Amino acid sequence: MISHTAAITIYTKTGERREMAEATPYEEQRRRQVEANKRKLEELQLHHLSAAIREAAAAAKPSLVKKRKARVPLDVADAVMEPVRRSGRLANLPDKPVYREKVPDFGMKIRRTYGSVRRDLTNRVYATDDARSYAISKAEDLEQELDSSFPIFIKPMTQSHVTGGFWLGLPIHFCRKYLPKRDEMITLVDEDDDESDTLYLAMKRGLSAGWRGFAVQQKLVDGDCLVFQLIEQTKFKVYITRASSYYESED
Incomplete structure (x- = not known):
């Protein structure tokens, strides 16, 4: 080498x-x-x-041991803590959306004496076709007897009118021709001249708040038929023909 x-x-x-x-x-x-x-x-x-x-x-490496946050009791948190809004545009909005129908203040209170009573939906009364037809026929006969100078329409009752939702839709053509163009209080006068205040919703063309109290007070059931006579601009005279009268007529 x-x-x-x-x-x-x-x-x-x-x-x-x-x-x-x-x-x-x-x-x-x-x-x-x-x-x-x-x-x-x-x-x-x-x-x-x-x-x-x-x-x-x-120095930038985070600690492996996480800091434990002090627990706040739920009742204290609900009472003290306020929701954090990151956008100033949303600062004035309510914390939770409200879907409840707002009733305008028309300077009068809606009678709710009977409106607070809840019906047992398991005990619903279902009218037969014959009983329903009989009530409608009697309502048409009554319509012929009433003063024709007042606008009139007939409204058969179904379950949605007298139980559960308690909403009464009115004929569209009648609403367009005779009823107010905006939400208004409408008074219902029964055959004993007792009055009940209801809220008429112009856009939906029906009676909302107050109708439930009237339906419960009059003991309306499926199959009954009502005759509405507009005696004033915002007042109806209401006549009732009962589906149960069908069985009395057979006796």
Whole structure:
């Protein structure tokens, strides 16, 4: 094997003789290259930059132990905490949407003496076809007897009118021709001249608040038929023909 070094004899200050290996041109060039690279690294200060990056990463690393938040009792939270709104545009909106039908204030209270009574829907009365037809026939006969100078319409009762929803839709043509164009209080007068106030919804063309109290008070059931006579601009005289009269007529 050929060696790339040669022996050099040197003498120390004490006169001691030593032999050192003389570097070849290749090793000398490699040594100079290493020193040059070292100087460049020192000029760039990469070791300081690397240490700074490690320190920043260690500082930004979140703690593995999560901080526990103090629990607030539900009743205290509901009483004290307020909902947070991130948008100023929504600041004036209500916390929860309200879908309940709002009754306009017309300066009078709707009679609710009977409106608070809830009917047992399991005890619904269903009229037979014969009884229903009989009530309608009697209502048509009554219509012929009433004063024709007052607008009149006939309305047979179904379950949605007298139980559950308690909503009474009125004939569209009648509403367009005779009833107000905006929401208005309408008075219903029964055959004993007792009055009940109801809310007429012009857009929906029907009676809403107050109709339930009237239906319960008059003990209306499925199959009954009503004759509405408009005696004033916002007042109906109401006549009732009962489906139950069908069974009395057979006796």
